[in-house]
Amino acid sequence: MSALVLLVVLEHAGLAVFAASGALAAVRARLDVFGVVVLGLTTALGGGIIRDVLLGVHPPTTLRGWPYLVVPTATALIVFAFHPQVARLRRAVLLADAIGLGLFTVSGTATALAHGAPGYTACLIGMTTGIGGGALRDLLLREIPLVLRREIYALASLAGAVIVWLGHQLHWPAVPVTVAGAALVVAVRLIALWRRWNAPVARGLGDLSGGSQNRE
Amino acid sequence: MSALVLLVVLEHAGLAVFAASGALAAVRARLDVFGVVVLGLTTALGGGIIRDVLLGVHPPTTLRGWPYLVVPTATALIVFAFHPQVARLRRAVLLADAIGLGLFTVSGTATALAHGAPGYTACLIGMTTGIGGGALRDLLLREIPLVLRREIYALASLAGAVIVWLGHQLHWPAVPVTVAGAALVVAVRLIALWRRWNAPVARGLGDLSGGSQNRE
Amino acid sequence: MSALVLLVVLEHAGLAVFAASGALAAVRARLDVFGVVVLGLTTALGGGIIRDVLLGVHPPTTLRGWPYLVVPTATALIVFAFHPQVARLRRAVLLADAIGLGLFTVSGTATALAHGAPGYTACLIGMTTGIGGGALRDLLLREIPLVLRREIYALASLAGAVIVWLGHQLHWPAVPVTVAGAALVVAVRLIALWRRWNAPVARGLGDLSGGSQNRE
Numbered sequence: 001m002s003a004l005v006l007l008v009v010l011e012h013a014g015l016a017v018f019a020a021s022g023a024l025a026a027v028r029a030r031l032d033v034f035g036v037v038v039l040g041l042t043t044a045l046g047g048g049i050i051r052d053v054l055l056g057v058h059p060p061t062t063l064r065g066w067p068y069l070v071v072p073t074a075t076a077l078i079v080f081a082f083h084p085q086v087a088r089l090r091r092a093v094l095l096a097d098a099i100g101l102g103l104f105t106v107s108g109t110a111t112a113l114a115h116g117a118p119g120y121t122a123c124l125i126g127m128t129t130g131i132g133g134g135a136l137r138d139l140l141l142r143e144i145p146l147v148l149r150r151e152i153y154a155l156a157s158l159a160g161a162v163i164v165w166l167g168h169q170l171h172w173p174a175v176p177v178t179v180a181g182a183a184l185v186v187a188v189r190l191i192a193l194w195r196r197w198n199a200p201v202a203r204g205l206g207d208l209s210g211g212s213q214n215r216e
Numbered sequence: 217m218s219a220l221v222l223l224v225v226l227e228h229a230g231l232a233v234f235a236a237s238g239a240l241a242a243v244r245a246r247l248d249v250f251g252v253v254v255l256g257l258t259t260a261l262g263g264g265i266i267r268d269v270l271l272g273v274h275p276p277t278t279l280r281g282w283p284y285l286v287v288p289t290a291t292a293l294i295v296f297a298f299h300p301q302v303a304r305l306r307r308a309v310l311l312a313d314a315i316g317l318g319l320f321t322v323s324g325t326a327t328a329l330a331h332g333a334p335g336y337t338a339c340l341i342g343m344t345t346g347i348g349g350g351a352l353r354d355l356l357l358r359e360i361p362l363v364l365r366r367e368i369y370a371l372a373s374l375a376g377a378v379i380v381w382l383g384h385q386l387h388w389p390a391v392p393v394t395v396a397g398a399a400l401v402v403a404v405r406l407i408a409l410w411r412r413w414n415a416p417v418a419r420g421l422g423d424l425s426g427g428s429q430n431r432e
Numbered sequence: 433m434s435a436l437v438l439l440v441v442l443e444h445a446g447l448a449v450f451a452a453s454g455a456l457a458a459v460r461a462r463l464d465v466f467g468v469v470v471l472g473l474t475t476a477l478g479g480g481i482i483r484d485v486l487l488g489v490h491p492p493t494t495l496r497g498w499p500y501l502v503v504p505t506a507t508a509l510i511v512f513a514f515h516p517q518v519a520r521l522r523r524a525v526l527l528a529d530a531i532g533l534g535l536f537t538v539s540g541t542a543t544a545l546a547h548g549a550p551g552y553t554a555c556l557i558g559m560t561t562g563i564g565g566g567a568l569r570d571l572l573l574r575e576i577p578l579v580l581r582r583e584i585y586a587l588a589s590l591a592g593a594v595i596v597w598l599g600h601q602l603h604w605p606a607v608p609v610t611v612a613g614a615a616l617v618v619a620v621r622l623i624a625l626w627r628r629w630n631a632p633v634a635r636g637l638g639d640l641s642g643g644s645q646n647r648e
Contacts, residue, residue: 026364034371035364049270054481056490058272059333063340117491124495135572140351142358142574148458148467155466242580250587251580265486274488275549279556356567358574 014103019044019072021096023079040076047133102185105130123161160185230319235260235288237312239295256292263349318401321346339377376401446535451476451504453528455511472508479565534617537562555593584624592617
């Protein structure tokens with residue numbers, strides 16, 4: 001399988017899972033079927049559009065062909081029809097988000113490298129691609145994006161991006177490297193969620209709600 | 217009237233109504249005169265800037281000439297001075313938003329087609345142009361964007377974009393087609409609001425507030 | 433010191449203070465160390481990325497070299513370790529934000545002029561650069577951006593941008609002009625905060641909370 005084909009496959013798999021995460025979050029927020037589809041599309045296409053805007057690809061790839069729209073829309077409709085029990089919605093969102101983070105991180109990094117971006121830039125753009133869609137989803141639902149939350153998130157994405165970049169540098173075969181990178185991201189992210197890996201919070205903090213009131 | 221002149225006219229009309237919707241929402245959120253002008257400007261210019269970024273037009277058209285700034289600023293100031301009674305503010309926002317959605321959808325689609333984008337891409341960019349400004353306005357005021365809410369929104373925009381694209385394909389005269397497209401968007405959107413057309417919500421949903429707490 | 437060197441110096445100083453404002457706001461919102469670093473980075477790099485996207489610089493400058501990442505990350509970590517007392521956090525955020533607004537406004541305007549943008553466009557892009565990072569920070573923390581709040585903000589940025597543009601027009605020496613522009617922004621902004629300069633709010637407004645409920 002050529003690297004290009006691989007990218008397309010990875011990207012569409014990412015479109016599906018990110019669309020699922022967006023749709024599940026929308027169902028959870030009690031949006032109607034249109035809102036579920038729109039949020040599924042935004043979550044799925046957001047990262048890739050940000051990537052193309054940063055790389056100067058005009059118009060963005062994901063706005064060019066039917067499949068980029070059909071896959072997320074179908075996924076969102078399926079989620080709307082057969083979403084899991086409410087109690088499991090949050091877990092389902094986090095799982096789909098983790099897989100999407102992995103797939104978009106590696107496809108974003110590989111795409112940036114294919115466009116001739118230096119490795120350092122490619123890793124940052126890959127992370128932005130992976131994190132962007134989910135951040136957009138959370139912003140639209142007025143939640144603090146996962147990337148700012150407790151569990152390891154950006155680091156997981158960084159790990160996958162570095163793997164892809166290393167493979168590119170050392171001319172390793174693209175397919176296993178890319179798959180390994182995506183798998184690493186998903187694994188780190190899920191283990192972090194499962195083991196509730198938390199990073200320290202600054203000490204000596206007053207009551208937040210009080211602080212919020214001042215902020216308003 | 218040439219298609220180019222038409223685009224300019226439509227765009228400035230859209231700037232005015234979207235600025236009005238942003239200014240009204242800002243007044244409603246008790247922002248001061250500066251906030252009202254800034255939000256009016258952001259709502260008015262946001263969609264077009266997103267459109268130009270997606271099309272690769274640098275710098276964005278709306279950052280190039282005085283009128284693009286004068287029209288929304290004047291509109292916002294007029295709204296600030298003579299805004300309707302508070303009770304009618306929400307209705308006024310929705311009305312201005314619907315007209316802006318129509319005008320920016322068709323001007324965005326026509327602009328994309330004029331830049332040689334394929335019809336499919338042009339429709340998506342037109343919808344993004346129409347939806348973008350209002351979404352930015354709602355995000356900045358920490359509201360869930362209208363496009364994710366109950367009533368038909370994205371579909372109305374899609375209808376207008378398709379009309380413009382069809383007219384372009386069949387070489388119909390630009391002016392009536394564009395006006396018809398915008399009118400269709402506004403009509404669908406207002407009827408949806410008026411008749412409270414709602415799409416189904418997924419069943420078996422638990423209490424949202426409880427869900428929100430988990431999410432925080 | 434050449435104008436180019438000056439731009440780099442100003443930009444990195446801006447990166448540091450904006451990163452500090454983002455990190456302080458993140459500490460205040462009880463985010464963990466990862467969230468603090470990510471928000472510091474987003475606040476610091478956001479404005480410049482928006483500027484480069486508007487100018488068509490691909491990939492954005494701030495994604496190209498280590499320093500752009502090291503300076504904000506180090507600043508965020510230092511803030512996380514030695515942040516001031518909670519009671520002073522809000523004041524610290526506002527102070528760092530004001531300095532960052534000044535530095536990014538002038539560097540953004542100068543960069544746009546260096547890219548051949550007309551003065552009018554350069555001023556708008558400079559303001560967007562200065563306001564963008566902080567707006568992103570507030571959006572991610574679900575706060576209404578400072579630029580929409582009570583005290584003079586966009587006008588302070590505009591003043592600095594105009595100074596830089598005038599200096600460019602009249603061929604004044606770049607260094608003093610740019611420094612003066614940044615100082616003017618910071619001065620206006622801090623005086624506005626200190627004297628609580630407020631602009632009028634539209635009269636005849638009902639109770640906001642009631643309005644909010646309708647909006648939900």
